[in-house]
Amino acid sequence: MVETILPVELNGAVVRKGEKIIIGPLDLSIGGTGCSILIGPNGAGKTTLLRLLHGLERANSGAVKWSARKNEVFSRQSFVFQSPVVLRRSGVENIAYPLIVRGVARKMARAEAEKWIDEIGLGDVGRYDAHVLSGGEKQKLAMARALITKPEVLFLDEPTANLDGASTLEIERLILSARDKGTRIIMATHDFGQARRLADDILFMHRGRIHERASTEDFFDEPKTEEANKFIRGDLLL
Numbered sequence: 098m099v100e101t102i103l104p105v106e107l108n109g110a111v112v113r114k115g116e117k118i119i120i121g122p123l124d125l126s127i128g129g130t131g132c133s134i135l136i137g138p139n140g141a142g143k144t145t146l147l148r149l150l151h152g153l154e155r156a157n158s159g160a161v162k163w164s165a166r167k168n169e170v171f172s173r174q175s176f177v178f179q180s181p182v183v184l185r186r187s188g189v190e191n192i193a194y195p196l197i198v199r200g201v202a203r204k205m206a207r208a209e210a211e212k213w214i215d216e217i218g219l220g221d222v223g224r225y226d227a228h229v230l231s232g233g234e235k236q237k238l239a240m241a242r243a244l245i246t247k248p249e250v251l252f253l254d255e256p257t258a259n260l261d262g263a264s265t266l267e268i269e270r271l272i273l274s275a276r277d278k279g280t281r282i283i284m285a286t287h288d289f290g291q292a293r294r295l296a297d298d299i300l301f302m303h304r305g306r307i308h309e310r311a312s313t314e315d316f317f318d319e320p321k322t323e324e325a326n327k328f329i330r331g332d333l334l335l
C-alpha cells in the first residue's frame with residue numbers, strides 16, 4: 098500500500114457531453130492537506146469536476162492521474178452528495194455499510210457505526226429505518242458513512258445546500274474535524290460564508306474552466322479576475 102494517493106493531477110482534462118464541452122481543458126494539482134473549495138455560478142462545472150476527480154466521470158481527452166493504483170484510490174476516498182443517498186436499512190447499518198463492503202466483520206463494523214451514531218448525535222433514531230430521518234439527519238448519516246473508512250480524500254458537493262443553520266454548523270463541524278485528522282477535503286459550495294469558514298484555498302470556476310486559485314483571504318479580498326470580482330459583488334455572470 099502506498100503512503101498517500103495524493104497528489105491528484107489533471108492534465109488537459111476535458112469532459113464533453115455530445116458536442117458540448119462541460120469542463121476543460123483543465124490543468125490542476127491537488128495534494129497536501131486542508132480544504133479546497135470550488136465556487137462559481139450555476140452550471141460552471143463544479144459538480145462535473147468533483148465527479149471527474151472521484152472517478153464517476155471519465156475524461157474524454159487529457160488525463161486524471163492519482164499517485165496510486167485504481168483500487169487503492171477508489172477505496173481511500175469518499176463522496177457526499179447534495180441530496181443524501183440513504184440505503185433502505187437502519188441508520189447504524191447505513192453507516193457500517195462501507196466497512197462491510199471492505200471485508201470488516203459485521204459485528205465490528207456495527208460497533209464502529211454505533212460510535213458514529215453518538216458522534217453525530219442521532220441517538221435512538223439511528224436504530225430506525227433511515228428513511229424516516231429528517232434531511233439534516235440523513236446528511237449527517239451520509240457524512241458518518243463517508244468518514245467511517247477514514248478516507249484520505251473526501252469530496253463534498255454542496256453538502257449543506259438544503260439544510261438550516263443548525264444542521265449546517267453540525268456538518269461543518271464534521272468537515273473540520275475530518276480535516277484536522279488529516280483528510281484532504283475538496284468541496285463545492287454556493288455559500289460564501291461557508292467558503293470563508295472552511296476553505297484554505299478557493300478554486301473559482303466559470304464556464305468549465307478554473308479562472309482563479311488563491312488562498313481564501315486573497316480570493317475574497319483581492320480577486321484577480323474581472324469574473325471573480327463580479328461574482329463576489331453579486332453581479333450576474335453570464
Ligand SMILES: Nc1ncnc2c1ncn2[C@@H]1O[C@H](COP(=O)(O)OP(=O)(O)OP(=O)(O)O)[C@@H](O)[C@H]1O
Nearest residue numbers: 114117119137138139140141142143144145146285
Ligand atoms: N450528462 C449531461 N449531459 C448534458 N449536459 C450536462 C450533463 N451533465 C452536466 N451537464 C451540463 O454541464 C454544465 C455544468 O454542470 P455542473 O452540474 O457540473 O455545474 P455546477 O457548477 O455544479 O452547477 P450548479 O452550481 O448549478 O450545481 C451544466 O450546464 C449542465 O447542464
